[in-house]
Amino acid sequence: MRAYHDLGGTPAGPIDHDEHALQLWEKRIEALLVLLTRKKILRIDENRRGLESLGSEAYFAASYAERRMLSMSNNLIMKGVISVEALAAKIAEIESRVDPLP
């Protein structure tokens, strides 16, 4: 069976040539992936496997940056680098900030 990320040869419409400049938070996701790879905490194939195990619903609902972020956080949790509890607590704390955006 074809996996959902395996798009080669499947029907699709015209190509949108709009050039989208990445925003800072999207660049930070790339930077985190670079740093985690460089520090040998995550390997590039683990990131790929993470993307391929998100499930088709999450994969297609998320943007490119979003699905990379999801894959990264899933991997960090699976590897015990961060815990689900610490992540939930941190997100709640960020939501409670008066001016959360840096």
Next chain:
Amino acid sequence: MSHDPADHHGHGDHAHGHRHPNQPDHDDTLTYYRKLEMAVRELLIEKNIISADEVRKVVENIESRSPEGGARVVARAWSDPQFKQALLEDATAACASMGFEMALYDVQLTVVENTPDVHNMVVCTLCSCYPRMLLGLPPAWYKSRAYRSRAVREPRAVLREFGLELPDTVSVRVHDSTADLRYLVLPMRPEGTEDMSEAELAAIVNRDSMIGTAVVAAPK
């Protein structure tokens, strides 16, 4: 302005049937994923796995990379036959000799040469693998469902959408990248550039010609 594959296929051309709730994010919208990025980054900093300064420096490094890097490699290959041979034999090593270290990304590079008989183009059907160290971050269309799906099935039609019509006598070879192996196209050197310096040549090499969705035009 759309930027991701999910946006691109929201036109009734996909089989999933659900609506895509995500909108293009702006830097002033605190979405779930932005919170997730902030939370993971801050936790990694608190654990002394990374530092805020390192993140800033890598972001700056990402911003500093652009197709000018790849253009320098192409211009050198056009100007120096020995370098060209080395590039086609072992692109990873040849690019490292110019300061482009693939090791940062844990990847190998292969350079494929366009000739009067063969036109090469690059896609990543599985994801968005791209020679970032030479071209910077991939353009939105490279990551889009439409390009990933169609490049391998109807490359000539895709090239026509990019304004490139190739005669039937030219073979089109499509290279599907993987996480570990990236491709760069060595475009043909246009006629009328015999007297140009390496730096002048680098200035006429465009990004899409190194992905294979364009050629390098002769300077006017």
